[in-house]
Amino acid sequence: MAFWRIFHKRRIFKKLYPKNPPQSIVDYLAFNMKKGPVTIKDIARELNVSVSTVSRALADNPLVKLETRIAVKELAKKQNYRPHFTALSLRSNKTKTLGIIIPQLVHEFFSMVIRGIEDHAYANGYNVIISSSHESYDREVLDTKALINGRVDGLMACISKETKDYEHFKEFVDRSIPLVFFDCICDEIEAPKVVLDDFDAGYQATKHLIQQGCSSIAYVGGPINLLINRDRLAGYNKALSEANLNTKDDWIIHCDSGDYEEGRQKSESLINSKEIDGLFAATDMLAIGAMKNAKKAGLKLPEDLLVVGFSNWSIGSLYEPSLSTMSQPGYEMGLKAAELLIRQIDNPEQTITETFVLKSELIVRESSMTD
Amino acid sequence: MAFWRIFHKRRIFKKLYPKNPPQSIVDYLAFNMKKGPVTIKDIARELNVSVSTVSRALADNPLVKLETRIAVKELAKKQNYRPHFTALSLRSNKTKTLGIIIPQLVHEFFSMVIRGIEDHAYANGYNVIISSSHESYDREVLDTKALINGRVDGLMACISKETKDYEHFKEFVDRSIPLVFFDCICDEIEAPKVVLDDFDAGYQATKHLIQQGCSSIAYVGGPINLLINRDRLAGYNKALSEANLNTKDDWIIHCDSGDYEEGRQKSESLINSKEIDGLFAATDMLAIGAMKNAKKAGLKLPEDLLVVGFSNWSIGSLYEPSLSTMSQPGYEMGLKAAELLIRQIDNPEQTITETFVLKSELIVRESSMTD
DNA sequence: TGTATAATTACAAACGTTTGCAACCGTAGG
């Protein structure tokens, strides 16, 4: 068949049929009916042009003739072609993916952070992959290792409560993979950071209790290896000393997990002692644990004990009495973190190391009302 | 220099220095000090072997001499080489990544599902990427589109409350990308499914209320386009008719979001009517909304109204009275979904279309105790 | 010393893209 003889002469033919060039119409059709996702090559074959032409046509490159461009785009649409993500990444050495490492998923604050990150990322053509460390150091290390093989263009991390060693993050710096910390940061590593002004928040909360007439104020906080908890405590101390109020060692309780059950257990004897008339907790759940104890001990809330929590969890407004708390602008934090990260990815030469500080606001509810 | 003359003759030299083969020691050193992540090629160059040898050595292939293997592995470790994720994916056409699409992140049930999925996935060498649709149909479509370009080897999905059209999932079937539904499934599409026995759960909850002496039992449920809600309602009806009890149209309330605020608003007039002595809610938050109304209306809980919720959220045990509820074995559901998905990925020829049903258990707390 | 065989190692193609450069084809100008 003259057709095949002529056809076989063209180099493009060999290119498009690399292994066993079809020798008959039947072969040819069989080859073209292959399964699997449609590639640029399939389109090229169908239209008898080269892959480069197809690639350019899809990019609307004016170098290729208008009618070719149209034909290619039509066929691509008809066969609903999608560029192969992995191939693109390999070629460009960019995954257009941002990694997030957070300690917990079921957390209203982190959820808002993620939403902020997603919004900024999607708006800039990035995808997001989330790893939850479940507050475990080992899992955090595993997650960072899984993300370091060129799988993400950059990483945003909030370290877990267990984390005291930061080697796994240093590797990102060594490989110059952009890294941004948010909320629970690690100050040993040079990287942009987005944090809440926890010192000021602790100060505001305590000052509010003082203004409401409390004079013996306790603090129930989270793990002290986290900077945020040291800051909240420092704010608490500042407010007290400013008002010439004293505290006692027994009135300062450090919890490991910060959840309800731990708060209940660790604050029980303090509440039962009835020495205090105000309590600032670094977590809404800790606050609720303490309030449960107070109710059990026969205290009236808020008459006998004023309480302020932290994070503005929705449970706080449902509890009785509803819980006063400090807001955490999670959405803004996520937005800012994503913005910093993407800026660093786009400009690898200039390294940002600033720390951005967001303000917390007091939300007054029944648990700290005196009227 | 004789050294370079000999060196240049070897083909491997040209292979390893493709562009401008170094002509002097200085050139050579400069080339080898390139930045960026270390690749198999760098190791090959340093040890003067071919990339294939390095590749095989790293895989501990006995074809390569033991000492070479050791040398390669030592150098790889020293330079802390990591295989390039994208390159591996492209070569093998596998991403070793599973996609998850869920409607909400801040949800204790989904969190457990994710944990189950992650555990099974990690154990089998898979990573996981989570997309939250935030209960939005548009976001869900976007997310599926973002995952379809060969970015994941398979997908697990729980459809959003808004979703009534399933075209975006059909594309996975068309491209034969393995797909598993869990919890909120779509029965139009042939795919393995893992669900809770919502019918039985609704039946159990209602039957429990009946056994506790209720005779006028209301149902407050979620969006009726979701099968799970239709099933819970059906279970409720079965238990009633079995006990020869009647219900009224007014006693059956359908909510769109299923959150606290909606539950409070939509159940207010029903509660105020004081017609009912029992209430089964398809969500703990709906239950709490209803209880809040009951308290406001001066009803005593549980004396005047028994309530059973659904999902066993932690808030339920903190609320006063603590809330009876139906358990949702999220972890098991996640495990099963991941197992089915990975099985389908590994055996593309055999298609599974079974539906796996998990049982829910009644958790009795104060809100439904009569003693 | 030569040859057959075993043990190593190198080569090349492939995965799906993009892109600098080369090649081709008409047409217009000399």
Next chain:
DNA sequence: CCTACGGTTGCAAACGTTTGTAATTATACA
């Protein structure tokens, strides 16, 4: 009729791997 030049298109290399096959080297045996 040749040359030059736009307008199109094709070629080949590259991204970092793996793997079947070919090539080289070392070993053993005659």
